[in-house]
Amino acid sequence: MGDISARRQRILQSPPPELVAEAAANPGGSVAEIDPDYIGDPNGFIPGEAVQGVWIVGPDGKLTGEFMENPDYGPPKDDFAKLTESDHWLAWIGDDPVQALRDSITNCLTGQDPKAVLDWVKILDTPRYLTGARRDPGHDDQIIVTRAGLTLSFALSVTASKREVLTGTFSWVAVRLDEPADRKDQIWLDLWTDLDWAETELRNRIYLVGRPAPEPES
Known part of the structure; x- marks a missing residue:
C-alpha cells in the first residue's frame, strides 16, 4: 500500500499529460485510474473491477489531490x-x-x-x-x-x-x-x-x- 501511495503522490507532483487533459475535460468530475493488466484495448470494454479508483477533479478542471479507492478493484469475475x-x-x-x-x-x-x-x-x-x-x-x-x-x-x-x-x-x-x-x-x-x-x-x-x-x- 505504501508503494501505491508513493506512486500516486508522484503522479500528483508531476501528473502525466493524459491525466491533466482528462481532468481538464471533466471539471467537477473525476478521472478513473485503470489497471492495464485487467483490460485489452484501452478504448474497449473496461470491467468495473479493473478500475483502481478515481481522481477527483475540481470545478477548475484540475486535480484536487483526492483519490477514491474502488472497493471492488481486483481480478474481474463472471457476472450472469x-x-x-x-x-x-x-x-x-x-x-x-x-x-x-x-x-x-x-x-x-x-x-x-x-x-x-x-x-x-x-x-x-x-x-x-x-x-x-x-x-x-x-x-x-x-x-x-x-x-x-x-x-x-x-x-x-x-x-x-x-x-x-x-x-x-x-x-x-x-x-x-x-x-x-x-x-x-x-x-x-x-x-x-x-x-x-x-x-x-x-x-x-x-x-x-x-x-x-x-x-x-x-
Missing part, C-alpha cells in the same frame, strides 16, 4: 446477473443454465484456439428470448414447448497467446424439445455485434435449426 434475475423459463438449457452457457461460450472459443482460456464473462443486458409451442391435444388449457432460443450481449476476457477482451452476442437455439431423442441445438458467437441485431437474427435462426440442408446446385 442479467440472466439469473430474469423470470424467463430456462429449464430447456439445463439444471444449471449459467454453467451451461459458460461451457458453450468456452467451447466456441476453444474451437478457434484449443489453448484459449475463458477468464471471465459478463452479461451486459437483459437477454432476449423466443419460445415456440403447440397446444396439448389432451389438455386444451396447456401447451407443449417445441422450440426455444435466447440471445444475449456479452463482454469477456480470453487468454491464449495474449489476453483479449471481446464483446458481441451469444445465441442458443434448441428445437424438437417435445421429442428429446431428436432434439437439436445450435449456438452462435458473433463478435462486435449488438443485441438488437442478434434478436433479429434469432427470429430467423429459431426456424432454421433442424431443417434439412439445401440440395447443392447442379
Whole structure:
C-alpha cells in the first residue's frame, strides 16, 4: 500500500499529460485510474473491477489531490446477473443454465484456439428470448414447448497467446424439445455485434435449426 501511495503522490507532483487533459475535460468530475493488466484495448470494454479508483477533479478542471479507492478493484469475475434475475423459463438449457452457457461460450472459443482460456464473462443486458409451442391435444388449457432460443450481449476476457477482451452476442437455439431423442441445438458467437441485431437474427435462426440442408446446385 505504501508503494501505491508513493506512486500516486508522484503522479500528483508531476501528473502525466493524459491525466491533466482528462481532468481538464471533466471539471467537477473525476478521472478513473485503470489497471492495464485487467483490460485489452484501452478504448474497449473496461470491467468495473479493473478500475483502481478515481481522481477527483475540481470545478477548475484540475486535480484536487483526492483519490477514491474502488472497493471492488481486483481480478474481474463472471457476472450472469442479467440472466439469473430474469423470470424467463430456462429449464430447456439445463439444471444449471449459467454453467451451461459458460461451457458453450468456452467451447466456441476453444474451437478457434484449443489453448484459449475463458477468464471471465459478463452479461451486459437483459437477454432476449423466443419460445415456440403447440397446444396439448389432451389438455386444451396447456401447451407443449417445441422450440426455444435466447440471445444475449456479452463482454469477456480470453487468454491464449495474449489476453483479449471481446464483446458481441451469444445465441442458443434448441428445437424438437417435445421429442428429446431428436432434439437439436445450435449456438452462435458473433463478435462486435449488438443485441438488437442478434434478436433479429434469432427470429430467423429459431426456424432454421433442424431443417434439412439445401440440395447443392447442379
